[in-house]
Amino acid sequence: MLNKKVLILCQSIHHGNTMKIAKVIGEQLNAEIKKPSEIKSINKYDIIGFGSGIYDDKHHKSIFNFIDKLSKQNRKKAFIFSTSGVPIKILGKKFFLNYTKKCTNFLEKELTAKGFKVIGNLSLPGFNTNVFLKYIGGINKNRPNEKDLTKAKEFAIKIKDSF
Ligand SMILES: Cc1cc2nc3c(=O)[nH]c(=O)nc-3n(C[C@H](O)[C@H](O)[C@H](O)COP(=O)(O)O)c2cc1C
Numbered sequence: 070m071l072n073k074k075v076l077i078l079c080q081s082i083h084h085g086n087t088m089k090i091a092k093v094i095g096e097q098l099n100a101e102i103k104k105p106s107e108i109k110s111i112n113k114y115d116i117i118g119f120g121s122g123i124y125d126d127k128h129h130k131s132i133f134n135f136i137d138k139l140s141k142q143n144r145k146k147a148f149i150f151s152t153s154g155v156p157i158k159i160l161g162k163k164f165f166l167n168y169t170k171k172c173t174n175f176l177e178k179e180l181t182a183k184g185f186k187v188i189g190n191l192s193l194p195g196f197n198t199n200v201f202l203k204y205i206g207g208i209n210k211n212r213p214n215e216k217d218l219t220k221a222k223e224f225a226i227k228i229k230d231s232f
Contacts, residue, residue, distance in 0.1 A: 073232055075100035076111060077118040078131040080183035086152040086195030088122050089141070089213050090221045094118060094150065097225035105135035116228070117185070119176060122195055123169070128176045142184035148228055149176055150221070154197025155216040156208040165194065188231055191224045193217045 075098040081088035088102075096100045100118065111117055119136075121129035128151060151173065159167045177187050183203030194217065198207035213221070 070144065073098075073115040074113060074118045075113040075118065076108070076136065077102045078105050078108065078132065079118075080104055080131045082197070083122050084130070084196045086213060087122050087150070089103075089218065090150055090152060091118070091120055093218050093221040094120075094225040097222060098229060106129045108135075111139065114145075116146040116148070116188075118133040118148045118150060119180070123151050123153040123172050126172050128172070132176065133187055136179050136183055144154060144184060144186045146188050146189055147185040149173055149180070150224070151192050152195025153154060153192060153207060153211060154195055154199060154202075156213075158209075159192045166192070170182050189204075189228055190222065193220060195224075196211075199219070217231065 077091050077095050077100045079088055079091040080100055081091065082207060091102050097181070106134050119128065119132050121132050153165070153169050153171065153172065155168055157163060173190050177190065180187050194209045194212040196207055196212055202208055
């Protein structure tokens with residue numbers, strides 16, 4: 070991945086869960102990590118990563134708003150990542166993967182329609198204390214954990230190798 074400039078756009082507002090993932094990926098790809106509101110133009114970047122927690126079954130709206138405002142891209146490479154608060158231990162890995170695939174599809178479609186080439190996506194569990202969950206101490210405690218961060222590292226290495 071010689072001389073590729075990578076930008077990671079990350080909105081991580083609930084517990085900083087997704088930012089933990091962004092940092093691991095960013096380290097591998099030598100990427101700049103910014104919030105969507107901090108970036109005016111993506112022209113100088115070769116690859117853009119888009120990440121946030123999942124809110125009402127989708128990535129955060131600031132990510133969608135950012136993409137909305139972009140001009141049509143010419144197959145610029147993009148990857149997607151998220152953390153999600155569905156209880157993976159209770160519902161199981163298969164449910165988690167199916168659910169997060171559905172969530173990620175919204176963003177993937179949006180990016181593809183904008184002319185991006187989506188080269189990978191990663192969904193991991195994140196600590197969730199939304200509404201009543203805070204009264205029971207939250208779910209997905211301590212997620213993302215070390216294993217999750219290792220998955221993020223492996224994901225980033227794959228992205229790097231695809232160049
Ligand atoms: C207002 C709100 C809505 C949420 N909606 C969902 C949801 O629809 N599906 C889900 O899996 N998790 C949902 N969550 C949990 C977050 O996706 C999860 O905690 C995520 O790891 C937060 O990432 P962040 O700390 O990077 O913001 C929601 C959390 C909040 C605060």
